[in-house]
Every structure is written in C-alpha cells, then in structure tokens.
Amino acid sequence: MDLLASALLTAFRLLLSGDAETWRVALLSLRVSLTATAISLLVGVPLGTWLALSRFPGRGALLALVNTGMGMPPVVAGLVITIFLWRSGPLGGLQLLYTPTAIVIAQIALSLPIVAGLSVAAIQQLDPRLRLQILALGATRLQYLWLMVRETRLPLLAAVMAGFGAVISEVGAAMMVGGNIQGETRVLTTATVLESSKGNFDVALALGIILLALVYAVNLALTWVQQRGRPP
Amino acid sequence: MTVGAPRDAPLLELRGVRVRRGGRTILDVPSLDVWPRGVLAVVGRNGAGKSTLLQVMALLLTPDAGDIRFAGERVTVGRNPVGVRRRMAVVFQEPLLFDTSVFENVASGLRLRGVSRPEARERVQRWLTQLGVGHLANRQARTLSGGEARRTSLARALVLEPQLLLLDEPFAALDYFTRQELLAELPSLLEAASSTAVLVTHDPTEALRLATCAVALRDGQIVAEGQTDEVLLAAGLSPR
Numbered sequence: 001m002d003l004l005a006s007a008l009l010t011a012f013r014l015l016l017s018g019d020a021e022t023w024r025v026a027l028l029s030l031r032v033s034l035t036a037t038a039i040s041l042l043v044g045v046p047l048g049t050w051l052a053l054s055r056f057p058g059r060g061a062l063l064a065l066v067n068t069g070m071g072m073p074p075v076v077a078g079l080v081i082t083i084f085l086w087r088s089g090p091l092g093g094l095q096l097l098y099t100p101t102a103i104v105i106a107q108i109a110l111s112l113p114i115v116a117g118l119s120v121a122a123i124q125q126l127d128p129r130l131r132l133q134i135l136a137l138g139a140t141r142l143q144y145l146w147l148m149v150r151e152t153r154l155p156l157l158a159a160v161m162a163g164f165g166a167v168i169s170e171v172g173a174a175m176m177v178g179g180n181i182q183g184e185t186r187v188l189t190t191a192t193v194l195e196s197s198k199g200n201f202d203v204a205l206a207l208g209i210i211l212l213a214l215v216y217a218v219n220l221a222l223t224w225v226q227q228r229g230r231p232p
Numbered sequence: 233m234t235v236g237a238p239r240d241a242p243l244l245e246l247r248g249v250r251v252r253r254g255g256r257t258i259l260d261v262p263s264l265d266v267w268p269r270g271v272l273a274v275v276g277r278n279g280a281g282k283s284t285l286l287q288v289m290a291l292l293l294t295p296d297a298g299d300i301r302f303a304g305e306r307v308t309v310g311r312n313p314v315g316v317r318r319r320m321a322v323v324f325q326e327p328l329l330f331d332t333s334v335f336e337n338v339a340s341g342l343r344l345r346g347v348s349r350p351e352a353r354e355r356v357q358r359w360l361t362q363l364g365v366g367h368l369a370n371r372q373a374r375t376l377s378g379g380e381a382r383r384t385s386l387a388r389a390l391v392l393e394p395q396l397l398l399l400d401e402p403f404a405a406l407d408y409f410t411r412q413e414l415l416a417e418l419p420s421l422l423e424a425a426s427s428t429a430v431l432v433t434h435d436p437t438e439a440l441r442l443a444t445c446a447v448a449l450r451d452g453q454i455v456a457e458g459q460t461d462e463v464l465l466a467a468g469l470s471p472r
Binding site: 127 | 287290292312314317318320321322324326328330331340341344345388392
C-alpha cells in the first residue's frame with residue numbers, strides 16, 4: 001500500500017510540478033495514438049463497410065486476414081515494421097526508424113484490423129431490410145454507404161475505442177520501432193518499462209496511472225459522443 | 233394483363249418478369265400494368281410471391297428475366313436506377329426507422345434528394361400533422377409505440393409525394409384499432425399525395441376496403457386479376 005500511495009503522490013508531483021519530460025512523454029503518447037487511431041478510422045471504416053457489403057472471390061480469406069490482424073502481437077508488428085524501415089530494408093531510404101512516425105505506422109498496423117474487423121461486424125448486424133429501405137428512399141451508392149455507417153455509429157465508436165485502447169497501451173511495437181529515445185520517441189508505456197527495469201517502481205506506477213487517466217479521458221469523450229441523446 | 237382503369241399510359245409495366253431462387257422460379261409474371269391513380273391490391277397466401285413482386289416493382293430486386301418500364305421509360309435495375317426510384321416510395325412490413333428523431337426520419341428522403349431545408353421543414357411538418365404525429369417531431373424514433381412508428385414510416389414515404397407508393401403489408405403488425413384508423417385514413421392520404429398505390433396484403437378485408445382492382449398470386453404466378461371482389465372470389469380468398 002505504501003508503494004501505491006507513493007506512486008500516486010509521485011504521479012501528482014510529476015504532473016503538477018510541470019515536469020517537462022513527463023508532459024512530453026504523455027503528450028507524445030497521446031499524439032501518436034490519436035493519429036494512428038484517426039488514420040485507422042478513416043481507412044478501417046470504409047474497408048470494413050466494403051468487406052461487409054461486397055461479394056468477390058477471396059473475400060472470406062481477406063476477412064480471415066483482417067480478423068487475424070485483430071489479434072496481431074505488437075512485437076510481431078514491430079518486427080515487421082522494423083525490417084521494412086531498417087536502413088537496408090525496402091523503405092529504409094525514408095529514414096523513419098526510431099521516429100514518432102515509425103510508432104504511428106506500427107500502431108496503425110495494430111489498430112487498423114481492429115477498426116476494420118469490428119466495422120464489418122457492425123455493418124453486418126444491421127437489419128438487411130434497412131438496407132433495402134435506404135435504397136427505396138432513393139439513395140445513391142454513396143448516400144447508401146453514408147446512411148449505413150451513420151446507423152452503425154454506436155458499434156463503430158466502440159471499434160474506435162477498442163483501436164485506441166490497443167495502441168496506447170501497447171509497448172512492444174513502440175519499443176522496437178521507436179527505440180525509446182529520451183526526448184524523441186519515449187512514450188508512456190516504454191518509459192514505464194524503463195523505470196520498472198531500473199527499480200523505480202513509484203515512477204513506473206505513476207506513469208502507469210497517468211496512462212490510465214489519459215485512456216479514461218479519451219474514452220470518456222468518445223462515450224459521451226456515443227451515448228448522447230440515448231435514454232438510460 | 234391489365235389492371236386498373238386504363239387512362240393515359242400505364243405508370244408501371246412488367247413484361248415477362250421471372251425471378252429464380254435456388255434453382256426454382258419463385259415469380260413468373262408474363263404481363264402486368266399498373267395504371268395511374270387508385271389502389272391495386274396484390275393478394276395471396278404466405279409464400280405466394282407478393283413481397284418478391286413488390287421488390288421487383290420497387291426496383292430493389294433484379295429479375296432474372298423480363299422488362300420493366302416506369303412511365304414509359306425502360307429501367308435497368310442492376311444499375312441502381314436512382315432517378316426512377318426517386319419517383320417511388322416503399323413502406324415495408326416493419327417501420328424500419330433510422331436511429332434518429334421522428335423529424336429527421338421523415339426528412340431523410342427529402343435530404344437524399346437535395347430538397348432545401350426550408351421546403352423540407354415545411355413538408356415534413358405538414359405530413360407529420362396529416363398523419364397525426366406532428367407533436368412527436370422531436371422524439372427519438374426508438375421510443376415510439378408501434379402505431380406511432382407506423383405513422384412515421386408512412387409520413388416518410390408520403391412526404392416524397394411519390395407517383396407510385398408501394399405498401400408491403402404495412403398494417404400487419406398493428407393492433408386492431410390502430411389498423412382500422414390507418415385503413416380509414418389511407419385513401420385521403422393517397423389523394424393528398426396524388427399517388428398511385430400498390431398494396432400487398434394477405435388480408436382480403438384490407439384489399440376490399442382500399443383497392444378497386446387486384447391481382448392474386450399463387451406459387452409466384454398470377455391466378456386472377458380484375459375487380460377486387462371478383463379476384464378474391466376466383467382465388468378462393470374471399471373473407472367469410
């Protein structure tokens with residue numbers, strides 16, 4: 001209990017004292033994870049909608065691939081992205097390894113299948129007769145897709161929350177492609193691992209508490225958007 | 233086969249329409265015309281092919297064979313014929329309302345057509361009032377009773393003032409009193425919207441009350457056509 005109390009005190013001290021490194025780490029965590037989630041949302045929802053509504057040879061295999069990606073181990077994603085971004089790798093010329101951009105790329109690899117896979121399920125659970133109703137109202141193809149997405153906004157926001165939760169809490173990929181470089185690519189999870197390995201459990205726990213608070217704040221905002229106007 | 237009072241030209245023409253599912257023909261209509269104004273009833277028992285016929289008429293189901301013409305214009309269903317579909321409206325067995333307010337539900341078809349906001353507001357309010365649900369405009373659709381939801385779905389279709397209104401057993405799930413109220417109101421609503429209607433029903437009393445002419449289906453084929461009472465008698469569907 002002493003350790004927990006000490007960690008809480010350390011967390012407040014780190015935040016309230018305006019500790020520059022802590023704030024930088026927290027803001028970088030938020031920035032890379034929100035960017036990765038936003039890109040996954042922009043790509044994953046249309047991809048999921050397309051997979052849910054279209055029929056083509058190999059669709060089942062592609063869907064299975066997306067579903068497999070939902071359980072992608074972060075270290076595997078990190079390893080593959082590292083190989084691609086390595087100096088002698090296919091994308092080595094871009095010099096992105098050990099940059100925040102590399103972390104965003106790795107996090108997209110983790111969150112995109114989650115958003116796309118849950119979007120497929122969300123669209124498919126809609127009453128098929130509602131699809132006919134939308135067309136019967138005179139919707140163009142684009143209007144039809146938009147109304148389908150609008151009708152599934154509740155599960156889609158849940159998909160966004162799941163995607164965000166997966167990337168902000170992962171450590172393996174961020175460590176491998178970011179390198180945990182102080183002042184450049186250190187995020188809350190990699191900093192927590194580092195402090196823990198040094199035996200600074202109070203600081204590590206404090207960083208964990210800050211991470212939880214960030215996740216809670218973002219999910220609180222998303223939940224508000226999801227639940228507004230709905231009766232209890 | 234010609235159904236309805238032959239005035240001008242048919243509004244909807246089906247020729248040689250066939251729909252197959254699982255290796256068997258579930259709808260086979262050599263010829264069917266729907267003439268402007270009035271109500272045409274499509275009657276038959278469960279599984280007769282009524283809803284399939286309605287979906288073909290609504291251009292929501294591509295037949296395996298046959299031609300469809302709307303107001304003389306040939307329609308290719310597979311190409312999402314939005315232009316023709318926007319001259320029709322469909323009310324299904326379930327209200328199928330969107331997860332939004334009553335107002336937004338009724339305005340949805342107008343929004344898809346790019347109708348200006350002031351005009352949409354005026355038309356939505358007018359039709360909500362006409363259907364007796366004007367006071368529910370701001371309510372969320374999911375909080376409506378069955379009768380209120382049905383009135384909202386009718387308003388959503390009628391606000392479009394469609395040339396052709398297709399009704400697929402719209403009163404089937406309603407209680408007796410709500411059903412009687414809506415059956416009494418429907419003719420004047422259709423008059424106000426200047427719409428021709430096709431009413432799919434398995435209830436002969438509904439057909440007799442609303443439609444002057446009818447077609448009866450059995451196993452996907454038209455077995456009788458003409459005046460409603462005669463069709464019901466010929467098809468063995470007369471109410472006792």
